[in-house]
Amino acid sequence: MSELESVIRRLEELDHRITPSRVAVIAAVLSHSGHFSVEDIIRQARAVGRATVFRTMRLLTDADVVCRVLLEDGSLHYRVSRRGHHHHLVCVSCGNVQDLDECVVGDLVRELAAATEYEIEGHWLEFYGRCSTCRSPVAVAARP
Amino acid sequence: MSELESVIRRLEELDHRITPSRVAVIAAVLSHSGHFSVEDIIRQARAVGRATVFRTMRLLTDADVVCRVLLEDGSLHYRVSRRGHHHHLVCVSCGNVQDLDECVVGDLVRELAAATEYEIEGHWLEFYGRCSTCRSPVAVAARP
DNA sequence: AGTATCAGTGAGACCTAGTATCATAACAAG
DNA sequence: CTTGTTATGATACTAGGTCTCACTGATACT
The missing domain is CATH 1.10.10.10 (Winged helix-like DNA-binding domain superfamily/Winged helix DNA-binding domain)
Incomplete structure (x- = not known):
């Protein structure tokens, strides 16, 4: 199909x-x-x-x-x-998107709910960076 | 001042x-x-x-x-x-915002960077929910 | 078959959030 | 005082998205 x-x-x-x-x-x-x-x-x-x-x-x-x-x-x-609920890692240089396997803040949500007495219903989470192809070896070496 | x-x-x-x-x-x-x-x-x-x-x-x-x-x-x-870099927990009912003390995904960023070979430069993270005032005791009890 | 109903449609007006342009004003430095 | 820089408001414009509405074409009822 x-x-x-x-x-x-x-x-x-x-x-x-x-x-x-x-x-x-x-x-x-x-x-x-x-x-x-x-x-x-x-x-x-x-x-x-x-x-x-x-x-x-x-x-x-x-x-x-x-x-x-x-x-x-x-x-x-x-x-x-x-896949189901997940998040993204977006390369700001080439626009490539890497899906993160599963939601990485599930534990966090439970901890926060306990600490804040909020009933947490949702969240936004996106990561931005440069993928291995887009960052040159020089740039990597120069980072502190 | x-x-x-x-x-x-x-x-x-x-x-x-x-x-x-x-x-x-x-x-x-x-x-x-x-x-x-x-x-x-x-x-x-x-x-x-x-x-x-x-x-x-x-x-x-x-x-x-x-x-x-x-x-x-x-x-x-x-x-x-x-405060410096931090995230928010927003009540979708009354709009109240709770600042989270510090960025809660710092460790996550480092893990992801290692796992994906991305150089991670930034992220968006916001949580949504209902604050203790806005969720009625009934609603809380009824949750599975 | 006839008809009432209702989800779906496209055209276009409208709205929201923000940027670009530009002549002008206020100020700072020499 | 002159010159260059920074900031300003009016206005036009754009992107992204919603609203309205008359219309269409399936579906359901009789």
């Missing part, structure tokens, strides 16, 4: 109709191996209305087909998600 | 001029005990131009007078900062 079909299955299970517009958006989304902006998808699926692209992106986010990637400058990108 | 004066000192040390517009923005900023948006400041300091408010907010961020608070919906707010 292709990835497209499996996403369609997922939406059907959640009682969403499969329309040509949605299929076009999903196909555009799946064509990316890295992260992308909604504007990228709007450009790719030119026949689909702007509002519909945004609506479909929300659908896909809720269905865990994509996850949101917060870039360092605050802009929001998306990325096809192939 | 008032808080206003101490912020003014800080900017002077960084070679920024102290102008009436900047003082108005700083006073508006200091009038908030919680977090606030730039639009709040623009509303409060109506005599100051929109661009100048944004410019001054950047100045204050760079001078560590305020820190940025990322809300769950992705919107950016500010908060007077009284």
Whole structure:
């Protein structure tokens, strides 16, 4: 079963109709191996209305087909998600994204909940850096 | 020395001029005990131009007078900062912000750097939940 | 089949948050 | 006093996203 079909299955299970517009958006989304902006998808699926692209992106986010990637400058990108709740390490130089295997703050959340009496419902966590390819050996050696 | 004066000192040390517009923005900023948006400041300091408010907010961020608070919906707010690098626990119900004493992911950053060969330069981390006041005893008891 | 209903749609107006431009003003230094 | 620098406000603009609304096309009921 292709990835497209499996996403369609997922939406059907959640009682969403499969329309040509949605299929076009999903196909555009799946064509990316890295992260992308909604504007990228709007450009790719030119026949689909702007509002519909945004609506479909929300659908896909809720269905865990994509996850949101917060870039360092605050802009929001998306990325096809192939695992559950996780976080990202984004290379600020080449834009490459490394998925962290699992949520690394689960323990922290429990500790904080105990210490603060908050009931913690969610969190944002993104790391930024330079991947091994982008940092030159010289730059590494020069670091204190 | 008032808080206003101490912020003014800080900017002077960084070679920024102290102008009436900047003082108005700083006073508006200091009038908030919680977090606030730039639009709040623009509303409060109506005599100051929109661009100048944004410019001054950047100045204050760079001078560590305020820190940025990322809300769950992705919107950016500010908060007077009284310590160095730290993170926030935001109540999604009343908006109250709890500062976490120090950065809780320092160790994590070092581990990740070793595991991924990334040189990690920065991160975003915000927690969301409901403070003890906002969660009713009933709701707490009902949680699994 | 007929019709009522409802999810989904695109066009476009609108909104929010922020940046760019630019002429002008205030100030500092020589 | 002149010259260069920093800061300013008005305004236009942009990016990213939401709202409205008339319309379409499936679905469900009779």
